[in-house]
Amino acid sequence: MKGYVVRFSLRQRIEHLFVMILFTLLVVTGFPQKFYDVGISQAIVNAVGGLDRVRWIHRIAGILFSVATVVHIAVATLIVLLRRAGLTMVPTKQDFKDSIRQIGWYLGLAAEPARFDRYDYRQKFEYWGMVIGSLVMVATGLILYLPVPFTRLFPGELVPVALVAHSNEGLMAFLVVITWHIYNAHLSPDVFPFDTAIFTGKISRERMHHEHPLELARLEGESPAPPHTPSQGAGSGTPPAPAGNA
Amino acid sequence: MAAESPKDEVDTCLSCHGEKGTEKKLPSGETRNLFVDRAVFEKSVHGAKLGCTGCHPGYQEMPHPERPAKDAQEFRAGFRDLCKSCHFANYTKALDSVHFAALSKGNSAAPFCSDCHGAHDIARPNEPRTKISDTCSGCHSGEAEAWAKSVHGETLAKTNSADVPVCTDCHKSHAIHDPRTQTARLHSPEVCAACHKDEKKMAKYGLSAKVYQTYVGDFHGRSASLYAGQTKAAEKVIAVCTDCHGFHEITRTDAAGSGVLKANLQKTCARCHPGAPPNFPAAWLSHYEPSPKKAPLVWATALFYKILIPVMIGGLVLQILLHLWRVVVNK
Numbered sequence: 001m002k003g004y005v006v007r008f009s010l011r012q013r014i015e016h017l018f019v020m021i022l023f024t025l026l027v028v029t030g031f032p033q034k035f036y037d038v039g040i041s042q043a044i045v046n047a048v049g050g051l052d053r054v055r056w057i058h059r060i061a062g063i064l065f066s067v068a069t070v071v072h073i074a075v076a077t078l079i080v081l082l083r084r085a086g087l088t089m090v091p092t093k094q095d096f097k098d099s100i101r102q103i104g105w106y107l108g109l110a111a112e113p114a115r116f117d118r119y120d121y122r123q124k125f126e127y128w129g130m131v132i133g134s135l136v137m138v139a140t141g142l143i144l145y146l147p148v149p150f151t152r153l154f155p156g157e158l159v160p161v162a163l164v165a166h167s168n169e170g171l172m173a174f175l176v177v178i179t180w181h182i183y184n185a186h187l188s189p190d191v192f193p194f195d196t197a198i199f200t201g202k203i204s205r206e207r208m209h210h211e212h213p214l215e216l217a218r219l220e221g222e223s224p225a226p227p228h229t230p231s232q233g234a235g236s237g238t239p240p241a242p243a244g245n246a
Numbered sequence: 247m248a249a250e251s252p253k254d255e256v257d258t259c260l261s262c263h264g265e266k267g268t269e270k271k272l273p274s275g276e277t278r279n280l281f282v283d284r285a286v287f288e289k290s291v292h293g294a295k296l297g298c299t300g301c302h303p304g305y306q307e308m309p310h311p312e313r314p315a316k317d318a319q320e321f322r323a324g325f326r327d328l329c330k331s332c333h334f335a336n337y338t339k340a341l342d343s344v345h346f347a348a349l350s351k352g353n354s355a356a357p358f359c360s361d362c363h364g365a366h367d368i369a370r371p372n373e374p375r376t377k378i379s380d381t382c383s384g385c386h387s388g389e390a391e392a393w394a395k396s397v398h399g400e401t402l403a404k405t406n407s408a409d410v411p412v413c414t415d416c417h418k419s420h421a422i423h424d425p426r427t428q429t430a431r432l433h434s435p436e437v438c439a440a441c442h443k444d445e446k447k448m449a450k451y452g453l454s455a456k457v458y459q460t461y462v463g464d465f466h467g468r469s470a471s472l473y474a475g476q477t478k479a480a481e482k483v484i485a486v487c488t489d490c491h492g493f494h495e496i497t498r499t500d501a502a503g504s505g506v507l508k509a510n511l512q513k514t515c516a517r518c519h520p521g522a523p524p525n526f527p528a529a530w531l532s533h534y535e536p537s538p539k540k541a542p543l544v545w546a547t548a549l550f551y552k553i554l555i556p557v558m559i560g561g562l563v564l565q566i567l568l569h570l571w572r573v574v575v576n577k
Contacts, residue, residue: 036468103565105570
């Protein structure tokens with residue numbers, strides 16, 4: 001038996017890398033516009049080569065990000081419809097129970113932590129937060145990019161609504177990434193200093209045993225498929241991840 | 247002769263220059279009037295303080311030193327530095343002005359000290375305040391007339407209040423910069439803000455003191471602010487106060503012809519946003535801060551995030567801390 005399990009497909013790894021680069025670009029070119037009166041904003045604008053260039057980078061990165069979002073949702077929908085993968089990312093009642101149990105364990109109220117399948121409730125929460133946040137950013141970003149065509153069909157007041165939503169949703173996404181995501185991918189004692197799974201696609205069997213015992217058991221044929229997964233799942237609409245079988 | 251009192255000195259000089267018809271022929275054929283009216287000089291701000299040589303040093307010598315002026319323009323130029331020895335600060339400011347730049351490029355119509363202040367008849371330049379626009383209108387008559395009909399000009403005529411801006415309040419008096427440059431344009435909101443964010447002053451006239459804050463907080467103002475601070479020239483024109491409200495001709499926002507009147511707004515927006523549809527002007531909140539009454543959707547969206555962000559981040563950070571605590575306890 002190999003010491004690792006393939007957790008993420010090449011498409012998922014490329015998708016993560018792509019989003020990571022675009023997200024960074026969007027934050028670097030977006031925040032100086034939000035926090036225009038903070039000294040470093042002007043320094044960033046000048047370093048990039050002026051506000052016009054900042055805006056072009058922001059728009060191009062935004063368009064690429066929008067395309068990535070649409071492609072992700074389309075591919076995920078298609079894969080689910082074609083039943084090539086299970087609904088491993090869909091929140092279930094079990095996730096709610098898991099979250100109660102896990103927090104109970106943190107607090108010393110439960111003897112054992114929750115046992116997770118392919119995605120735990122925290123990962124699902126972050127994933128859906130990201131999907132909904134992306135849709136908000138894409139829609140409001142487009143409104144801000146093309147206010148004239150937009151107001152041909154919709155009331156003008158939605159433009160400043162879009163500005164407030166874009167600006168705050170972006171801030172929230174950034175804060176979630178630098179706290180929650182950085183903790184879970186880097187600073188958490190479970191993975192410190194670097195959870196490489198999303199880059200290499202591989203996760204150690206030991207970590208699987210610790211973090212996703214139900215999926216591991218299923219992959220290794222030790223238990224029947226869990227109730228909400230028709231086949232061995234592979235995330236948000238990916239081909240089934242091959243098990244690390246010997 | 248140097249020990250003469252100013253009064254004696256004036257008497258001495260006016261024994262010749264007090265005669266009407268005292269003049270000098272220049273090589274160009276032009277003549278310069280050298281007559282000084284005693285009554286006018288004595289009434290001037292310098293009348294009681296300065297004698298003639300205060301401004302015309304060296305002229306106590308008889309015959310006077312030769313002035314090598316070919317024509318009237320050169321003759322005038324010879325007096326340009328006379329104010330410097332007492333009014334050094336304003337003199338150096340004027341050297342930075344658009345007027346001096348025009349002069350140095352050879353535009354002889356460009357004014358320097360005495361063209362605006364006069365010479366032997368110098369009086370306080372701002373008494374009454376309307377005198378300032380009269381002075382500028384000598385060359386800039388179109389602008390001065392537009393200003394006189396504006397809400398600023400009309401209010402000044404009615405009240406003579408020091409609150410109301412005259413030419414020099416916006417353009418400065420000595421360090422007058424070219425208002426047509428991009429730098430001047432991008433910094434112009436600060437010029438308006440000097441009065442329009444002054445709560446006391448605005449309250450007197452029933453005006454909002456939040457117009458600057460609401461402008462800078464929105465897309466146009468943020469852009470202008472970042473453009474103003476960047477080293478590269480801005481590629482795009484971003485709206486500043488004057489683009490919607492006008493310059494010298496600025497009216498009350500509810501005056502019939504005002505570009506910011508609701509009926510005219512679509513046209514005003516379309517000057518920068520071609521094809522702006524009727525819904526477009528509502529995208530701008532007209533300097534109002536979002537509230538349940540004005541722009542309720544914007545207000546509600548802002549409130550939603552004001553609650554969501556701390557709850558979200560607080561909740562996640564709390565879970566991180568709980569996790570860390572469990573890890574430490576289990577060790």
